[in-house]
Amino acid sequence: MATQRPQTRIQKRNRAAILDAALDVFSLHGFRGATLDQIASAAGLSKPNLLYYFPSKEAVHGALLSQLMESWLEPLEALQASGDPIEEIVDYVLRKLEMARMLPRESRLFANEIVQGAPRIIDQINGPLRILVNEKAEVIRNWSNEGRLAPLDPHHLIFSIWATTQHYADFDVQVRGILMPEDDSHFHDAAKFLEHLYRSALTPKSNLR
Template identity: 65%
Template sequence: MPGKIPRTRIQKKNHETILEAALDVFSRHGFRGATLDQIALESGLSKPNLLYYFPSKVSIHRALLERLMANWLDPLHKLDPQGNPVEEILAYVLRKLDMAREFPRESRLFANEIVQGAPNIADQIEGELKSLVDEKSKVIRGWSEAGRIAKIDPYHLIFSIWATTQHYADFDAQVCKIIETDGASHFDDARVFLNRMFRQVLTPDTLV
């Protein structure tokens, strides 16, 4: 079976332009609120031109989610079973916080998808994401049972890391209004706070 015809430089540029515009639109309006007309306007391309690259709004959304999932899983992949347990988990916390700081639109895109019941990404959550979380939970449970970290449920630990780090992207407007900032210094403060909080949570009782 012949392979796909390689895209030209212009086609690659337009493809990326559409995805970048769609990321803005979907992160602001969610999947249901976004329209192809909005994405075309944001991209500076005509709607027929957009449809040349992507046949539907769903296909654009799926492309973004697939790219996002690959990036989202990378920090958890880096959790090293051979490393120092507390430092490995704290490094994961801070990598997730850095992602919230650097990729807020992607975080909101993912959050919107989950709130809607994950219609376009359920297979990846039930497949690749679940497998990775199961694998790393087994590692964390082993550390806990060996007394290298506190007795802790690994799944709820991972969920709490997601909640406390991604919050700064998904609820940025709320955070900034409450602490009265329009900059990014709150991420530095969050980094200090989360490092201290999770270190205390993870430290075995015998070492407290």
């Protein structure tokens, strides 16, 4: 079988430009509203040039989603059973909030895909994501059973963390429209609030006396 030639510097640069432009276009218009013409224009390339790297809109979108799923799983993978329960979960909350600050386009890309029924990543949701969430939920459940966390449903805890952190990316316009922050200053306030919220909710009542 013939080996694939390594990409040249220009090819790597063009591919990266296409994916970066596509992230803008898809996160703004969604998969259905985005076009290859829009992506090519945003990347500063012709449509035929874009098609040299990706044969279709689906191929571009799929490449982005593959990268996204890898980065999306990392913070939850980092939650360790051997660590302090509250610190591990609070660290996870803060990592997810930082992702919302640093990767807002990626978050909106993921949200758009989910809203459409996740047709292009449903296998990953039902597979690797589900396996990982169930694994970490069992860790959290064990912590609760040991009395190291307040009694809670671990799956809904994880869902609540996603909701309270990704909100700052997916509803960025709404948040900024209400708070009128300077730059990203509201993320500092959000971090303090969420840390207090989750520490309070996670601490066993016996530890509050």
